[in-house]
Amino acid sequence: MASKILLVEGESDLIAGAEQALVNEGYEPALAHRGDDGLAYARDEVFAVVLTGLRVRGVSGLDLVTQLHLEKPRLPIIVVTAVWDSEQAIEATRRGAFDYLPAPFDTRELLQIVRKAVACELSCRLPLLTAASGPSHFGLVGRSRAMNELFREIGKAGGNSIPVLIRGETGTGKELVAWAIHSHSARADHLFVPVNSAALPESLLESELFGYERGAFTGAQARRLGHFESAGKGTIFLDEIGDLSLSAQAKLLRVLQEEQIQRLGSSKIIPIEARVLSATHRDLETAVAEKRFRDDLFFRLNGMEIILLPLRERMEELHDLVTHFLRRSGLELNLAEPSIQSDAFDFLREQTWPGNIRQLKHVIHRALLEARNHPITLAHAEAAYNHPHNPHNPKPAGLKAMTIGSYMRGLVAGAQTGQIPHAHAQMIHDMDWELVTCALEATHGNKARAAHLLDITRNTIRAKLQAQG
Numbered sequence: 001m002a003s004k005i006l007l008v009e010g011e012s013d014l015i016a017g018a019e020q021a022l023v024n025e026g027y028e029p030a031l032a033h034r035g036d037d038g039l040a041y042a043r044d045e046v047f048a049v050v051l052t053g054l055r056v057r058g059v060s061g062l063d064l065v066t067q068l069h070l071e072k073p074r075l076p077i078i079v080v081t082a083v084w085d086s087e088q089a090i091e092a093t094r095r096g097a098f099d100y101l102p103a104p105f106d107t108r109e110l111l112q113i114v115r116k117a118v119a120c121e122l123s124c125r126l127p128l129l130t131a132a133s134g135p136s137h138f139g140l141v142g143r144s145r146a147m148n149e150l151f152r153e154i155g156k157a158g159g160n161s162i163p164v165l166i167r168g169e170t171g172t173g174k175e176l177v178a179w180a181i182h183s184h185s186a187r188a189d190h191l192f193v194p195v196n197s198a199a200l201p202e203s204l205l206e207s208e209l210f211g212y213e214r215g216a217f218t219g220a221q222a223r224r225l226g227h228f229e230s231a232g233k234g235t236i237f238l239d240e241i242g243d244l245s246l247s248a249q250a251k252l253l254r255v256l257q258e259e260q261i262q263r264l265g266s267s268k269i270i271p272i273e274a275r276v277l278s279a280t281h282r283d284l285e286t287a288v289a290e291k292r293f294r295d296d297l298f299f300r301l302n303g304m305e306i307i308l309l310p311l312r313e314r315m316e317e318l319h320d321l322v323t324h325f326l327r328r329s330g331l332e333l334n335l336a337e338p339s340i341q342s343d344a345f346d347f348l349r350e351q352t353w354p355g356n357i358r359q360l361k362h363v364i365h366r367a368l369l370e371a372r373n374h375p376i377t378l379a380h381a382e383a384a385y386n387h388p389h390n391p392h393n394p395k396p397a398g399l400k401a402m403t404i405g406s407y408m409r410g411l412v413a414g415a416q417t418g419q420i421p422h423a424h425a426q427m428i429h430d431m432d433w434e435l436v437t438c439a440l441e442a443t444h445g446n447k448a449r450a451a452h453l454l455d456i457t458r459n460t461i462r463a464k465l466q467a468q469g
């Protein structure tokens, strides 16, 4: 059946000229001479696309866009104008126009945009996954057995004050879990103070964590409370704990053992009342075995352990997470009915998600920014996942900037000092990874094409990406 296209004629008659071209292309155009007629037609009949001028009779073209978009958020509206005006282009888009086409344009250009809009409208009729209903929240999503287990663990942790070590890859929700423990504990009315240990330079560690008195060091112009003290009877969350240097670990261990702190420049003893939660994405057991992390601190922090699985190991959660993020981003972007096509969803399910749930959240957001009032298509999803600003896409390794000679000399020097115990294996690994990254860059992140280029299987590429984390 031919797609019907509503043409709302403006004063400059740009649109009427398009009528014949649309008929030639097999569309079925209907012409409205006034804006209010156009609205009435659109209410009565199903159109695939609306083309309107801005200076239409009856209502203003921009008001027509607003009204039509309000009543039919999925109906693509193309605004055609006699002059290019950036303000109007922005305003029309803000009000929900699908595209903005200033004159002079040729018929080919117009038809191209119409074709795109028709395809978009048709795609809305394919199977969709729509945003979750109910109020938007910032809590933990998930209904799998693993998540149920996690909710129980959080409940258990909320019922006491022992230190909890939360572990999992980046973006798996460690901070969210820490927050959930705090808000389900008797301390919920007190502060939750997150501290990023990795971002704390050694020189600032003590003053940040324990505070200082005026004059304790040059530049200490006033007393400042440290994080332990300002958390009061609340919760202090020591994030990225695996990144602390050994001397910082020693200082932290001491205060945790003694359960008290002293501000720099003061002899007053202040008892620690805050509960300590900590998190890391690092393999602490190996760090302990290699003497990079103190075992006594590890045991002190690890009164109870919560482990979060990477997203690729809990794909049964994907559906709920996607609908959750569709809803949250949809609200942020002010979209009427955010949704995703089923083939785009299938694509998301096939990915390895090295950045886990944070990455998923960003991908949905970016794809929605493109799709706006239309469903996220496979192309949107692929582009968002492979976006160069995606911090989880394989980065060009530092290797590229080096010559092979300097790289090899570095390896040998590392082997001599004992820092690189398996130099040959390390070299094979680095080169292999470098080749894979180059192929992925050359194919814009397309794993199948990269695999084909290198004559290896797609699974091999996946496994390498996974191993690289």
Ligand SMILES: Nc1ncnc2c1ncn2[C@@H]1O[C@H](COP(=O)(O)OP(=O)(O)OP(=O)(O)O)[C@@H](O)[C@H]1O
Residues within 6 Å of the ligand: 138, 139, 140, 141, 142, 168, 169, 170, 171, 172, 173, 174, 175, 176, 177, 281, 324, 357, 358, 361
């Ligand atoms: N189960 C979940 N339901 C809903 N949102 C989640 C869930 N898990 C994580 N998120 C969201 O994913 C993002 C990343 O979570 P969070 O910051 O807690 O991860 P993390 O493990 O602390 O990561 P990193 O190690 O990089 O600091 C946040 O926006 C968080 O709200």
Ligand SMILES: [Mg+2]
Residues within 6 Å of the ligand: 174, 175, 239
């Ligand atoms: Mg975190």
